[in-house]
Amino acid sequence: MLKTSILKAILIASVAFSGFANADADDNKKYRWKLAETWGPNFPIFGDASKNMARLVDEMSNGRLTIRIDSSNRHKSAFGIFDFVKNGQYQMGHSASYYWKGKDFNTMFFTTLPFGMTAPEQYAWFYHGGGMELMKSVYDKHGIMSFPGGNTGNQMGGWFRKEINTVEDLKGLKMRIPGFAGEVLAKLGAKPTNIPSAELYTALERNTIDALEWVGPSLDLRMGFHKIAPYYYTGWHEPATELQFMVNPEAYNSLPEDLQKILTAAMKLAAYDMYIQSMHESGKNLATIQEDYPHVKIRSFPKPVMTAIKLANDELLLEAAEKDPKTKEILDSISTYQKQVRAWTNFSDRAYLDNFDSK
Amino acid sequence: MLKTSILKAILIASVAFSGFANADADDNKKYRWKLAETWGPNFPIFGDASKNMARLVDEMSNGRLTIRIDSSNRHKSAFGIFDFVKNGQYQMGHSASYYWKGKDFNTMFFTTLPFGMTAPEQYAWFYHGGGMELMKSVYDKHGIMSFPGGNTGNQMGGWFRKEINTVEDLKGLKMRIPGFAGEVLAKLGAKPTNIPSAELYTALERNTIDALEWVGPSLDLRMGFHKIAPYYYTGWHEPATELQFMVNPEAYNSLPEDLQKILTAAMKLAAYDMYIQSMHESGKNLATIQEDYPHVKIRSFPKPVMTAIKLANDELLLEAAEKDPKTKEILDSISTYQKQVRAWTNFSDRAYLDNFDSK
Numbered sequence: 001m002l003k004t005s006i007l008k009a010i011l012i013a014s015v016a017f018s019g020f021a022n023a024d025a026d027d028n029k030k031y032r033w034k035l036a037e038t039w040g041p042n043f044p045i046f047g048d049a050s051k052n053m054a055r056l057v058d059e060m061s062n063g064r065l066t067i068r069i070d071s072s073n074r075h076k077s078a079f080g081i082f083d084f085v086k087n088g089q090y091q092m093g094h095s096a097s098y099y100w101k102g103k104d105f106n107t108m109f110f111t112t113l114p115f116g117m118t119a120p121e122q123y124a125w126f127y128h129g130g131g132m133e134l135m136k137s138v139y140d141k142h143g144i145m146s147f148p149g150g151n152t153g154n155q156m157g158g159w160f161r162k163e164i165n166t167v168e169d170l171k172g173l174k175m176r177i178p179g180f181a182g183e184v185l186a187k188l189g190a191k192p193t194n195i196p197s198a199e200l201y202t203a204l205e206r207n208t209i210d211a212l213e214w215v216g217p218s219l220d221l222r223m224g225f226h227k228i229a230p231y232y233y234t235g236w237h238e239p240a241t242e243l244q245f246m247v248n249p250e251a252y253n254s255l256p257e258d259l260q261k262i263l264t265a266a267m268k269l270a271a272y273d274m275y276i277q278s279m280h281e282s283g284k285n286l287a288t289i290q291e292d293y294p295h296v297k298i299r300s301f302p303k304p305v306m307t308a309i310k311l312a313n314d315e316l317l318l319e320a321a322e323k324d325p326k327t328k329e330i331l332d333s334i335s336t337y338q339k340q341v342r343a344w345t346n347f348s349d350r351a352y353l354d355n356f357d358s359k
Numbered sequence: 360m361l362k363t364s365i366l367k368a369i370l371i372a373s374v375a376f377s378g379f380a381n382a383d384a385d386d387n388k389k390y391r392w393k394l395a396e397t398w399g400p401n402f403p404i405f406g407d408a409s410k411n412m413a414r415l416v417d418e419m420s421n422g423r424l425t426i427r428i429d430s431s432n433r434h435k436s437a438f439g440i441f442d443f444v445k446n447g448q449y450q451m452g453h454s455a456s457y458y459w460k461g462k463d464f465n466t467m468f469f470t471t472l473p474f475g476m477t478a479p480e481q482y483a484w485f486y487h488g489g490g491m492e493l494m495k496s497v498y499d500k501h502g503i504m505s506f507p508g509g510n511t512g513n514q515m516g517g518w519f520r521k522e523i524n525t526v527e528d529l530k531g532l533k534m535r536i537p538g539f540a541g542e543v544l545a546k547l548g549a550k551p552t553n554i555p556s557a558e559l560y561t562a563l564e565r566n567t568i569d570a571l572e573w574v575g576p577s578l579d580l581r582m583g584f585h586k587i588a589p590y591y592y593t594g595w596h597e598p599a600t601e602l603q604f605m606v607n608p609e610a611y612n613s614l615p616e617d618l619q620k621i622l623t624a625a626m627k628l629a630a631y632d633m634y635i636q637s638m639h640e641s642g643k644n645l646a647t648i649q650e651d652y653p654h655v656k657i658r659s660f661p662k663p664v665m666t667a668i669k670l671a672n673d674e675l676l677l678e679a680a681e682k683d684p685k686t687k688e689i690l691d692s693i694s695t696y697q698k699q700v701r702a703w704t705n706f707s708d709r710a711y712l713d714n715f716d717s718k
């Protein structure tokens with residue numbers, strides 16, 4: 001009896017004591033979370049971002065919050081992440097906001113847009129231009145917290161078996177290009193399609209498709225497309241693809257404040273880190289492509305082709321804005337902010353790159 | 360007596376108890392640190408980076424590590440930060456590595472270089488291209504730990520009272536441009552000088568100097584230079600000025616591991632955040648300049664001027680590399696990495712900006 005009550009007194013006292021040093025009474029409670037990601041196991045760069053985030057949280061919280069990562073091979077539903085997090089089946093998800101445009105069209109604007117902002121421009125919009133607030137206003141009604149989850153950098157326009165010289169060349173072109181960018185090309189007569197990644201190489205090799213876009217050198221090299229499609233076009237449709245961390249709000253609110261801060265900082269840091277890792281891997285793999293596969297020709301679409309694509313894109317966005325005031329609010333915010341920050345990009349990095357190449 | 364010994368037992372027990380949940384026995388110890396920064400109090404953006412870092416550490420550590428920031432008005436030695444941290448007078452500093460080139464020439468390469476990398480390129484070099492390891496090899500012998508401390512983004516080439524049309528126009532030009540970039544211009548006949556920031560406006564107004572560089576719209580607007588020098592030139596000399604957090608290694612090693620991780624993550628996050636904040640403030644202030652001061656003309660130096668400056672820069676770097684094997688090692692790393700990553704920048708963001716402007 002004595003032993004038990006002493007132990008009890010010590011336990012109570014120790015909780016009270018640590019209460020002096022820390023704001024939260026239950027600060028030593030351990031939280032075991034699970035994150036579901038869209039990607040398969042060991043998917044490069046994207047998968048590194050979620051691992052990096054979980055490692056940072058584990059280290060900074062001294063093991064008080066640990067996050068187990070389930071890849072698509074485990075949870076069997078690459079595009080079920082939204083519902084997993086909403087229902088609380090998983091406390092967290094790692095995916096991309098534009099995958100949910102079927103559920104809510106307005107989720108599409110928090111990943112990237114054709115002819116949209118570059119990665120640093122878009123981060124400035126998220127954190128200083130009202131982007132985070134708009135994303136919250138869209139996700140609140142779904143009961144999900146959404147955060148930037150890592151940027152791929154500017155994506156390439158894709159691998160083409162034949163050169164594109166005129167807008168006519170787009171007519172009937174069978175291209176794997178999902179989402180809104182596919183709709184843009186469809187407006188110009190192309191036949192956009194989506195094909196699972198495992199079947200892409202064969203589809204291109206057997207002329208089931210004439211072209212495809214994937215990401216950029218960082219992830220394209222391992223896919224082998226350069227062996228069968230010699231034209232590699234520069235980008236227009238995904239200038240800054242930002243992945244997404246999702247958090248279940250009830251789970252978040254159950255955390256003591258310091259763990260909330262640790263989690264938020266870890267997500268933000270892992271997102272930035274992925275942008276920089278993408279930059280590195282792209283440079284490295286581009287060098288490999290250029291050295292080992294000199295037949296690959298990097299091209300930009302001719303100006304009239306680019307202009308036609310841009311017009312089609314503007315028309316589609318205008319139509320969307322007319323259908324929904326929230327869409328209009330988001331698109332207005334993006335276009336106003338982009339105009340302002342782009343003027344700076346043009347006078348800073350862009351002018352600098354020109355100055356550098358003076359000869 | 361009884362009361363005291365019970366209290367003692369409880370104290371011992373509570374320490375032992377918290378030892379079960381956490382790896383470090385002294386995890387509730389509070390660390391009170393001081394940081395000395397080069398900047399004055401409430402200096403925008405630069406000062407926000409150190410405050411952001413300290414706030415992140417405070418919140419994530421639940422107050423176990425707090426960092427008091429002393430600005431230059433308090434410690435009275437803007438360029439004494441290196442010694443403050445080395446001697447342990449301050450546990451941390453916030454400054455810029457190129458300020459220490461008089462102490463060790465090789466510290467100069469960890470801020471930015473004329474015709475060097477852009478901010479995301481340079482972060483990729485730091486974290487994936489060997490930059491952090493090289494910085495460590497330079498700072499280890501001074502007993503200082505050095506980390507990226509926030510990027511200004513691409514800096515403008517400066518405010519000029521007269522247009523620069525030929526290399527001849529640089530001859531005798533009195534310009535406030537400190538450091539290595541000043542040496543580059545001196546090679547072409549300019550008269551570089553350094554003037555304290557408080558006296559810059561008057562010096563330019565009274566023709567004591569003909570031109571000056573400061574930062575870019577983010578910080579230039581408040582200085583008022585646009586009122587008296589109508590030519591604003593695009594940049595070449597500081598494409599990605601990275602500030603610096605310094606930490607005293609003994610102080611760092613005295614921290615439990617989780618606080619070390621929190622501090623490291625907070626510094627890295629605050630550095631990225633400052634880059635994005637700079638992007639935002641630059642865009643915003645550039646818009647103000649263009650709207651309110653339409654007489655300001657933004658120019659790039661003519662190609663022959665830019666080429667002459669670049670040649671002078673290359674010669675000076677070559678001379679430096681010949682004098683010191685460590686300098687050569689760092690410059691080789693930078694130029695090899697820059698060449699690789701720049702190829703990607705040119706095919707991604709730069710080509711994209713061209714595609715965007717197709718009309």
